[in-house]
Amino acid sequence: MEKLSMAATMFCAVVLAALAAAAGGEGAVVEHTSIVHEMNQTHLCNTTKIYVVNGQLPGPTIDITDGDTVVVHVVNRLPHGLTIHWHGVRQMRSCWSDGAGFVTECPIPPGGEHVYRFNVTGQVGTLWWHAHVTCLRATVAGAFIIRPKGGRYPFPTPAKDVPIIIGEWWELDLVELDRRMHDGNFDDNPLSATINGKLGDLSNCSGKPEESFVLDVVRGDTYLLRIVNTALFSEYYFKVAGHTFTVVGADGYYLTPYKTNMVTVAPGEAIDVLMAADAPPAHYHMVALANQPPEPDPQIPGFMSRGLVRYAGSSHNNNGLPVPTPLMPSQHNTMPSYYFHSNLTGLAHPDRHRVPMHVDERLFFTLGLGSICRGTNKTCERGRSPQTIVVATMNNVSFRHPTNASLLERYYDGRTSGLYTEDLPTIRRTRTTTPTAPSSRRGRWRRRWSRRSRRPSYGGSGTTPRWRSCSSARRCCRATPTPCTSMATTSWFSPRGSATTIPRRTRRSSITTTRG
Numbered sequence: 421m422e423k424l425s426m427a428a429t430m431f432c433a434v435v436l437a438a439l440a441a442a443a444g445g446e447g448a449v450v451e452h453t454s455i456v457h458e459m460n461q462t463h464l465c466n467t468t469k470i471y472v473v474n475g476q477l478p479g480p481t482i483d484i485t486d487g488d489t490v491v492v493h494v495v496n497r498l499p500h501g502l503t504i505h506w507h508g509v510r511q512m513r514s515c516w517s518d519g520a521g522f523v524t525e526c527p528i529p530p531g532g533e534h535v536y537r538f539n540v541t542g543q544v545g546t547l548w549w550h551a552h553v554t555c556l557r558a559t560v561a562g563a564f565i566i567r568p569k570g571g572r573y574p575f576p577t578p579a580k581d582v583p584i585i586i587g588e589w590w591e592l593d594l595v596e597l598d599r600r601m602h603d604g605n606f607d608d609n610p611l612s613a614t615i616n617g618k619l620g621d622l623s624n625c626s627g628k629p630e631e632s633f634v635l636d637v638v639r640g641d642t643y644l645l646r647i648v649n650t651a652l653f654s655e656y657y658f659k660v661a662g663h664t665f666t667v668v669g670a671d672g673y674y675l676t677p678y679k680t681n682m683v684t685v686a687p688g689e690a691i692d693v694l695m696a697a698d699a700p701p702a703h704y705h706m707v708a709l710a711n712q713p714p715e716p717d718p719q720i721p722g723f724m725s726r727g728l729v730r731y732a733g734s735s736h737n738n739n740g741l742p743v744p745t746p747l748m749p750s751q752h753n754t755m756p757s758y759y760f761h762s763n764l765t766g767l768a769h770p771d772r773h774r775v776p777m778h779v780d781e782r783l784f785f786t787l788g789l790g791s792i793c794r795g796t797n798k799t800c801e802r803g804r805s806p807q808t809i810v811v812a813t814m815n816n817v818s819f820r821h822p823t824n825a826s827l828l829e830r831y832y833d834g835r836t837s838g839l840y841t842e843d844l845p846t847i848r849r850t851r852t853t854t855p856t857a858p859s860s861r862r863g864r865w866r867r868r869w870s871r872r873s874r875r876p877s878y879g880g881s882g883t884t885p886r887w888r889s890c891s892s893a894r895r896c897c898r899a900t901p902t903p904c905t906s907m908a909t910t911s912w913f914s915p916r917g918s919a920t921t922i923p924r925r926t927r928r929s930s931i932t933t934t935r936g
């Protein structure tokens with residue numbers, strides 16, 4: 421416990437008064453220290469090792485204002501390589517801070533540290549951050565809130581805002597889960613859905629229900645719920661009995677207000693809704709339910725987490741009355757998701773959402789699935805055979821991460837030979853070779869690992885480069901890479917069964933003002 425409270429103390433969000441002109445913005449500098457470590461947590465009578473930041477699940481919220489510069493010191497105390505991705509942040513002139521492992525940086529090695537620094541301007545609402553080692557993001561994740569300058573919302577200012585982090589509880593080491601997936605085994609499932617880390621009272625072990633997330637409200641107030649789906653695979657439906665929502669934002673942008681009684685949130689998506697506490701003071705259940713297409717798609721068990729909205733002044737046992745639970749759609753009915761997302765439109769803003777009216781280059785992308793022979797075999801039995809691994813493809817081309825270099829670093833160095841080629845096809849294929857055409861079904865499945873890219877011309881598509889002083893993309897992204905040169909033998913994970921001992925570091929915080 422002492423270790424955790426120490427970590428929590430070290431988690432500091434500070435606002436330095438100095439202007440952040442050097443980083444490209446004019447807001448404050450918001451600084452955090454994120455210590456990523458292992459922790460045991462017990463649910464449903466079993467203790468599982470999980471990976472967390474500063475002892476928190478979900479991880480700490482980053483809370484900034486449009487125009488601020490974010491500085492995050494990440495300390496990796498895991499026995500695995502790690503990067504943190506700032507999901508949805510546009511990373512203007514800070515591509516080295518995007519946190520995509522082996523793409524924009526090499527992973528922070530076990531025991532290592534790395535500083536992410538970037539400015540956020542022109543985005544507002546909710547995003548999130550997460551580990552970019554595939555499965556660790558199930559628990560190494562948190563909300564990333566961007567408030568409008570001067571607190572000026574395009575809707576009445578909410579009384580309070582509440583992150584609602586929808587996730588899943590895996591009774592399985594997430595690193596092992598990742599290994600199995602890379603091996604082509606997709607049969608593992610989480611045990612339950614979670615709301616803000618709580619499994620909810622619908623899950624129980626030997627009759628003892630799990631804890632539920634509780635949202636305390638005051639009648640007459642309006643709440644801004646920042647709903648983020650951090651689950652690995654499933655899309656979720658979210659409802660609160662007796663209440664409706666006004667959707668006002670998604671993924672860091674405002675939306676034209678849209679009224680609904682149910683939110684649909686896809687993995688990785690963030691939806692901002694206003695919820696007026698206008699029901700008779702009592703208790704009401706909230707429910708997050710995973711949806712999935714019907715068979716013949718592969719089926720998962722039903723996942724649901726139930727929380728509580730509790731009005732101030734209501735009796736602790738709801739006067740002995742049953743607590744209303746929202747009526748959820750069938751988990752196999754995916755149409756509500758289609759309607760929900762079709763109804764979202766951006767809120768017009770004079771400074772944003774400029775759509776280029778001139779097109780320089782047309783790119784055509786087809787996404788699909790293919791299979792690759794296991795090991796080094798060039799030929800194997802295709803189709804859904806144990807000799808192959810199923811992979812995603814873009815224009816029939818697969819992708820595999822490098823293991824000892826970052827694509828961006830090599831691009832800057834000009835040493836791309838053998839790492840990737842720049843010949844990703846981006847043209848509409850003829851009918852016989854279109855991956856989705858039934859006539860090419862056999863061809864669709866025959867793939868090899870490859871790494872091919874496409875480099876559009878800088879400032880193309882008629883847009884004016886945002887940073888007029890830049891003459892090329894290279895000059896616009898300030899170079900502060902994690903050097904990969906010393907990491908030739910570092911891969912995502914330490915070898916199976918040989919977890920390294922991580923030296924504990926004493927770290928003194930040089931931070932002056934603490935917030936949060």
Ligand SMILES: [Cu+2]
Binds near residue numbers: 507508
């Ligand atoms: Cu992401």
